[in-house]
Amino acid sequence: MADNSVLTVSIVTPDGKVYECETATLVVVRTMSGQLGIMPNHIPVIASLEVDEAKVKHDGNEDEIAVNGGFVEFSDNNLTIIADSAEKQGDIDVDRATNAQHRAEEHLKEARQKHDDQDILRTQVALKRAINRIHVAKR
Template identity: 80%
Template sequence: MADNNSVLTVSIVTPDGKVYEREDARLVIVRTKSGQLGIMPNHVPVIASLEVDEVKVKSGSDVDEIAVNGGFVEFSNNNLTVIADSAEKQGDIDVDRAAAARDRAQKALEIARQKHDNQEILRNQVALRRAINRIHVAKH
């Protein structure tokens, strides 16, 4: 294995526990509230809020994709930690379940728009983004 200064240790955790861990990553790509961020070994320390999006972890020719539903990323000393409400590795995503969640969110969003219920509109927009993100990650 390469020395500790040329690789990243990556952990993704949720309230239910650790979802993902890798100790030999060369690049991690996340989407923060400020835009896309690529982190390589020896990057300056970072703390940022995450969007609902995928986290890509690259090591050599391997690329792992994890659907993350918001949260935070913290990086220092070549250790990157994502803390999220929920996260799923690409191979663990049930596409049929995600598609059903997308359809439910779309229907509920349309009803909320007809009723001009802004809270329900926002809630269902988030649910829709999460479902679409899971489908997107699963199909890569």
């Protein structure tokens, strides 16, 4: 019989499973509508995710995962995040993320000079992802 006082959390990307926890007591994510906290026995939810961190509280600890878009689905105390990409805090290469941030900032300047709206939007997403990775890694 399943334990109704905990959540099972899985974060998957096109490359496979990034994170799993079977003893979570709280998951906090940022959806397109705002921040969402999910505890055991929460009503079922499906929501699109922003580029932000996912926080998973379990066993007196808190794990932080950089999640870059996707969606969250919750039902029957099982929470699944399907993300475009995701990295656990300890797996983030800060130097690589910082280089990506600098490249995106330079590219954004060029795109704005060219007034290329599509390129501006694409580059803003890349910049947001890099900043998110840095933020999560440095917590």
